[in-house]
Amino acid sequence: MAYEIMNVLIDNWPATQLVGHRYTFEDADETAFGHLWEKWNASDRWANLAKLGKPIACVGLMRLKGESFEYWIGNLFAERIQVPEAFESLKFPAIKAATAWIEGFPNEIFGKDPACGAWDTILQKYPNLKRKTVDGWMIELENYTARFDRVNSEGHLTLDYLFFVTD
Template sequence: MVEVIKVYRERFPSLRLIGKRYTDKDRDSSGSFGSKWNEWFEKGYFKTLEELGSLPENGDAYLGCMRCADEFEYWIGMFFPEQTPIPEGYMYVDIPSGDVGTCWIYGRDDNGEIYGRESHDMCLSKINDEGWQVANNAWVFELYNCPRFTTPDENGKVILDYCIYLRDE
């Protein structure tokens, strides 16, 4: 069973998200972006980004970053300081500084239970319990931290960092 085991608020600086942007038309037959992640690992896209010197806010993680403005967009990439040059073949978006509500979702990665609407709604509920409000058109991102996410525990479970930009207080 999936559960949120930790919730906290942190301040992120202005940053540049560098990666590749996808939309609903890029989803694979299962409705996810798993095939895009496979492509990133197969083609070594992260190696180029790792050479740029990322922000500590990435932790030891790659990220999937989402928002819904005019259309749903899904980014795979990493956070960098503002003004970081963009490698050829990559895209970017600058994100202003802001507070982020971070939830640790504990569950199984292999069956997909830590992803999707149920986990998202659980995090929103925990954020609301704290009295925080989600920003309009908020960026939402998943950090796949080492070793919390990459090394399953004795129960086969991992921790996914699920983060949502909040309204300023």
Template sequence: MTAEVTKVYKEHVPSTRLIGKRYSDEHRNAAGSFADRWDEWSVNGWFEEIGKLGALAESEGSSYGIMRMSGYQFEYWIGMLFPEHTEVPVGFDYADLAEGDVGICWLYGNRER
């Protein structure tokens, strides 16, 4: 994959609900990335499906790849941000995120095929 970081900044976000799918290290591809999971989202139309729920206004309907630690377990999430208490559709996971500062990084690039 050839990618370029085009923007990095800190942003304050309200309490929100992340709706998407949670992945762990076992979901990485042979190159060690989660790129195949993003392909899966595109092929299955999952962003369009959950986007109908009404994304958090501050997120402008963006999709997110979020890395976090839950105890000692690494988690990689793909999904979108929604207002608190948004109902989660069957087949998706969620994490309620507390208000706080987050680091945002924009990537631009293509996967070499």
């Protein structure tokens, strides 16, 4: 394991609305969904979302229900907003969330292994937690906070993995 879990915490999140785009495994390539982030960053999508107000988070949201998998790229907003044409939306109730800060090189902090490592570390600290589903969907997020924008002296980034939970 080349990444390191730097912090684990529990927060109560307000009701939120994700505005962005939904993707499936059919949209993935060898980078998983990295190429889609590159397309977003090269387009005007972020600028269009900025017109909606200040988001509480920029996220990559994964949701799983049985064999159905979706990966969303977008912004979470605390208030219900009118969704612009060409965007999609998900609404979430106020919910408890467990977060793990994971630090490493960019090629180490994304994917199933670091996400599972983050969840395992959360369970070590909070063994009674369980994953909370929303409308039958299990949710986890890559939360791109200001920590992600700062590269440390070792060249590492910090990504927050966030999981909807219940006691």
